[in-house]
Structure formats: structure tokens, C-alpha cells
Amino acid sequence: MARELLGKVLVRQAGRMRLAARIVEVEAYLGEKDPAAHASVGKTARNAVLFGLPGFAYVYLVYGTYYCFNVSCEREGKAGCVLFRALEPLAGIDEMAQSRGILLSGPRDLPKLTSGPGRLAQAFGITRGRDNGCDLTSPHASLWIGRSEKAFRATGIQVTPRIGITKAVGWPLRYILSGNAFVSGGSRQSSPRGLRAAKN
Numbered sequence: 001m002a003r004e005l006l007g008k009v010l011v012r013q014a015g016r017m018r019l020a021a022r023i024v025e026v027e028a029y030l031g032e033k034d035p036a037a038h039a040s041v042g043k044t045a046r047n048a049v050l051f052g053l054p055g056f057a058y059v060y061l062v063y064g065t066y067y068c069f070n071v072s073c074e075r076e077g078k079a080g081c082v083l084f085r086a087l088e089p090l091a092g093i094d095e096m097a098q099s100r101g102i103l104l105s106g107p108r109d110l111p112k113l114t115s116g117p118g119r120l121a122q123a124f125g126i127t128r129g130r131d132n133g134c135d136l137t138s139p140h141a142s143l144w145i146g147r148s149e150k151a152f153r154a155t156g157i158q159v160t161p162r163i164g165i166t167k168a169v170g171w172p173l174r175y176i177l178s179g180n181a182f183v184s185g186g187s188r189q190s191s192p193r194g195l196r197a198a199k200n
Contacts, residue, residue, distance in 0.1 A: 001054075001073040002028040002082045002175045006157060009148050010087060011139075012124045017095055019124055021087035021114055022148065024180045027162045028173040029070070031079035035167035039079030050079040055137040059121070059128040066118030069126050071136055071145070085174070087114035088182045089123075096123035116184040 005023050012019040029037040031050070038047045038060065049058040050072055058070040058081055074080035089096060089110060096113045097104050100123050104110065114120040121127075126143070136145045156178035161170050163185045176183045 002026045007152050009146050012143050019092035020090045024088050025086035025176045025183045027083045029081050036165045049133050050081050057131045057134040059132040067121040068117045069121045085117050086182050086184045087120045089113050099123050111182050115182045
């Protein structure tokens, strides 16, 4: 599912305001047998979404400040999820910048919007209270995952160990679109294609 999500589009619809961004970096978490996964402690009130049906949002707060956004991806009763690490903005860029509280001086500043899990959650106004348990497969929801409106094919997928964790650090479960300018962390590679897409 992590591979399949690359190239799809995350959409936020609130009245006439529409945000859209291509998914370019994700990480998989394997459930109760994964030491780095929230599900490793078993089912709790906090992580119950992970044990439910696939396609639902799991949102949690880190460092008391930033939200992280995941989608459940296993059959009901078996935990597993994919963390969204970076997006490539496609629509609603001004609104994203306002939500992030930053001023954009040009295309080179665009990764500041959605490169990193905390940034993308802030740009899309994702919070636990607002979005945890949201059905991301439904276009009638305020937040959902859909296909690109323009033809797009995810090629050049690179697999690396997950980053920003202290357990199971060597597991190759981070998936990125190679060369995309919006990928977070040390593996980011500059790409004129990525910047051009962000302007559209």
C-alpha cells in the first residue's frame, strides 16, 4: 500500500477552499510486531483506528506540538499503517502558506510547506480532533486520497530505512519518488520536474 500511495493526491475540501498535493514520501509501520509502531503496545483508546478497517486516518501529536498523519492499511483486527512524510503541493498553495505561517518568496520555498510530516499536517490543517478516524476513501469527507486529475505515473521509487525513529531503524520501509524536490530528510534530491509540477 505504501508503494501504491506514491503519486496519489491528498485533498482537503472546506467549502470553496480546496487543497491538493501529490504524495511523494511515505513510511510503512507493520503493527504489533514492529517495535517502532504505535500498535506494538496492543490496542488502546489512542491507537484504535489502526486496528480498524483500512483507509482511515490515524492522527497523533508528537513533541506536544506537531501532528503526524497516517492511513490504516490492514484488515480489521490487524494493525498496520502508512505515515505521510512529504507532499508536493498542487492547489491551494497560498492557503497552505497561511496555515504554516510563512511567506513564500519563490518556487524554492515551496518545500517548506509540505516537506516533513509535521509541516504537511499543519499545511492541511490536520489535527487529531478534526481528522482522526476520517474515511480517507470517501470523496464526501473533508479529507481524502484520490487519483491525480492529470495523468501521472509513479516511477523511480526508492526504498530506504525509516528516519526520525530510534527502534527498528534499519528496516527498509520508507518509500520516496526519487529525485522529487519535496522529499524530506537527507535523501532529498533537487528536481526541476518537481518544482514545475508545484506551480501548476
